[in-house]
Amino acid sequence: MNKSLTIGLLVSTILGGSSAYAQATDVSVNIVGPVSARPGGVADFTIIVTNNGPNNATNVTLTKPAVSNLSINSVSCQAGSGTGASATCPGASTPAALASGIVIPSLPEGSCVRFTVSAAAGSSGSYTNVASISYPQDNNPGNNSSSVTTHIFALPCATTTYKIDVAGSVAANTIGVDGGTVNLLYTLSSGVAIPGIGNSFTVPVTYSDFLNQYGTDNRWQAVIQGSSASLGRTGVMLVPRTDGTGSLYNGLPANNTSSEGLVTPNGTDNVFTTKIADGNLNPLGKFTVNIGNFPGPPSGASLLAQQYINWTTGNLSFDGTSNSSGWWCKPLANPLVQSTPGVSSILPVDMQPGQNYTSRYAAFGDAGATNSGVSRGVVIGDNDNFVTYGYNDAPVISSVTPATQTVATNAAQGTITATASKWNTNSTPTYQWYRNTTNANTGGTFIPGANASSYTPPASATTGTTYYYVVVSGAGTCSTTSGTVRVIVSNTPLAVQLLSFKAQKAGKTSLLEWQTASEQNNRGFDIEKSTDGKNWESIDFVNSLSASGNSNVKLSYSFTDPAPFLQGKNFYRLKQTDYDQQVDYSNVSMVHFDEASRVLIYPNPAKEVLYISDLSGNETIRVFDLNGRKVAEQEATGTSLDLSLSALSEGVYTLTISNEHSGSSFSKKFIKTK
Structure with missing residues (x-):
């Protein structure tokens, strides 16, 4: 069998008699971070740069500008495996390099580079971490930026936590064979129900059809309560079809139609990761998962913490001398490789609600390969997923x-x-x-x-x-x-x-x-x-x-x-x-009195001047851009103030009105136009 694997599409463009070569591919970025932090407390976050294919990428630039109210202590990097090769971390991953633009030397199709950032929050207020990437041959610039806003406040005296109800979620949903939406059910776990949210709510998770690059129709089979003994976890699982019409084993490319040699350790994740990286197996295609947001807190409450975990289980059949067949799927944003022999589960990773994630999948075996009756797949609702709200309930x-x-x-x-x-x-x-x-x-x-x-x-x-x-x-x-x-x-x-x-x-x-x-x-x-x-x-x-x-x-x-x-x-x-x-x-x-929230701000959008009225006369007015940088500040000396916007560029800004005497603070977004 021919084990060579052709990667990428070479595009030749003639410019003024010379040739310029480029590989068009889809490079994306996700940032996963806390929704709140304690004053001076831990505020670590991760940035994942992913190559969704179909070609390799080199010299991808990642930038995460410095913001006020956040101190970055260190940056570490972990590179994942892709198709035909593994990604490469930058030579120096430092806070300064991240702020000015850090270059990822190599990002093969299907790989990711994950940056773990150790950071500490400031004393008060909020900040927004914005990660963006630049790659001239990117064919999908819509996913080149990702952001997470973190609010800094002391731990509230009252908290309410909702956790996922796996059994209830499974019972209320059916599979869409070519993609669909599962509404994950969350129920009250501790504390008292939040007004406006109640005892339960649902979070939509949308999954796409299998996008097989060889044109084969692969399908989803069921929504079940899946489990992994090796991980000690359960969750709402999407099961792909592995027999009959729509099976992952149908229409396999020639490179995937025979048995594969053993690797060390010989577990599902390591076998597929290794074989795809060295060209002995072809990935079949991809699918995407869009995670919905948790309900926003009502006035008087805040989003304190949230957790969304993803993991998968595949299948591998081996006889001690070779691997005869198997299938596998894994988020591109997960560079971790399961190293336990004989284990089918992929190690879990955190994901950020409100974002999209792409996974790739593969299968190999002869024409008769099936996994009928094996309940394995993609967990889109882990049993440890939760959201916690905080509030002051002092009477x-x-x-x-x-x-x-x-x-x-x-x-x-x-x-x-x-x-x-x-x-x-x-x-x-x-x-x-x-x-x-x-x-x-x-x-x-x-x-x-x-x-x-x-x-x-x-x-x-x-x-x-x-x-x-x-x-x-x-x-x-x-x-x-x-x-x-x-x-x-x-x-x-x-x-x-x-x-x-x-x-x-x-x-x-x-x-x-x-x-x-x-x-x-x-x-x-x-x-x-x-x-x-x-x-x-x-x-x-x-x-x-x-x-x-x-x-x-x-x-x-x-x-x-x-x-x-x-x-x-x-x-x-x-x-x-x-x-x-x-x-x-x-x-x-x-x-x-909490009259700060009743302050009148107009017009919005504004061009030259933002008018602020109903002040008490001892507030500080500050303006921050989307990167959390303070771009204007003015003291109020009366009940109204005319804030000049002439020095600001067009864009979205956050206006904060704070009173040092009372400790109260109020924020509102406004748009500056030309």
Whole structure:
């Protein structure tokens, strides 16, 4: 049998009397990286450059520009085998070379070069890694760039994970013999269901027909739950037909119609990889897999982590002296070779959702070769595939009432009630009350059984003041501690019996409301405000509604703060003052504004100027390009700002509005036109 293998198509073009030679081929790039990273934490990623054929390529240039918020420590390279030869790594794989353009000397048809990049994230914000390749004879420039955006933030206090349901996915899908789509089912694995996503969702994975370069009709046979004992994995598997109409063994080229000698180690992957690389076997063709994206997080949540793993199992028949037949398929982006003898599985690799991946396949044997009944194939949904969302589910406590109550010794005490809300409406808040001898909401005594939104303190035979507070918990480790309320056991009434005090949003103002049951010698109330709950200032004074400062009926008060801090938390309390200058403080009530997300930005697309309004006057405006480089920065000194775009090139940019005082940040993309 003729074992020679013709590779490539030589195209001759006559230019001005001289000949220029080129090999047209499809070179592509994929980048696989994290969707989030911790401040200063690990942010490693990989870049895979692949030659999808039909010809060899040389001197392919890969560029991954440096970006802010990311430090690259090292770059390593691994070259895979192709048709007739193996790829070659660059002579020097360094961060500087990667940023300026690193040249891959040789990339045979069907091979890949995989760069593993060790990196560390910055302290905050986000960055986008963009990898691009350049090859003059590339016949498909549409896959010459790939990007992944990573957001940097501390680990949220609540997380929810969804994992693939392999059995459910198999039951809900049927095979398309010439290609189709499998909707992978993901179900809630841990945490509380995310609003808008629910307990389950599907991710589409589209697979193409077998594209046999010899014109033979190869077909898919089934969608099953496949497994690999050697890998210890299961998954949703696409099984190719290996007997009858559409079999991989039909119409084999002459180079693939006889037995093959043993190799060391003699496993399916190593046999096919070695035989194709040395020209003893021809690859039959290719197919592509497009991986859908996981659902985007709703407002208030973030995509924390995701994993998509691919692996395959083939088949090899051998009698101890030769390999009589077999079939095999493998992603071009996988340079790893299974080295365990007798194992049919290909080593798994990570892939990035939202991207396309090409695999090649091959078979050899005589005309009677089949693998009927053997359930092996391409796993498009590994049992370890998952996605995790993170969010802050710390409840917002709007009020704890009454703020103060005074009772006589041995008298029944009134019920204290906390009113709270939280982000994740699918989880139920939990409550735990504490008592304290000092006016502090830490270090108190746990009250057994006091785990509802309301608590009634027991009667007391002795006089004195006891303070109470409640810890309200959401999902995960998220919790919020209320301010204190007090119960005074005394036979002498207080100057003011405060029934309630609460603050709430009223448009872009804060509305404060409180009620008193009785007042004695009350001059009025200082309205005190803080942005951190520690440092207070008086913003106004409200006189007692009783002209004499004395009242035995319920009095209702209100006050509007016309200028709350619109990008963060506003804490309020009352400082009650007697005519004899004795003072007392109410509980603390908090109002949270997030007006950054309501900032108006127009027009979009913009040509010369981007207008920004509804600012608070102390924001920093920054503009970043698609490579994460900061290209403009301006401080806001009023409620509006005109941002000049004259120095920017045409393209897509990210505008960030941040407030250093509150720590809030808001981002929005806009388009700069000519």
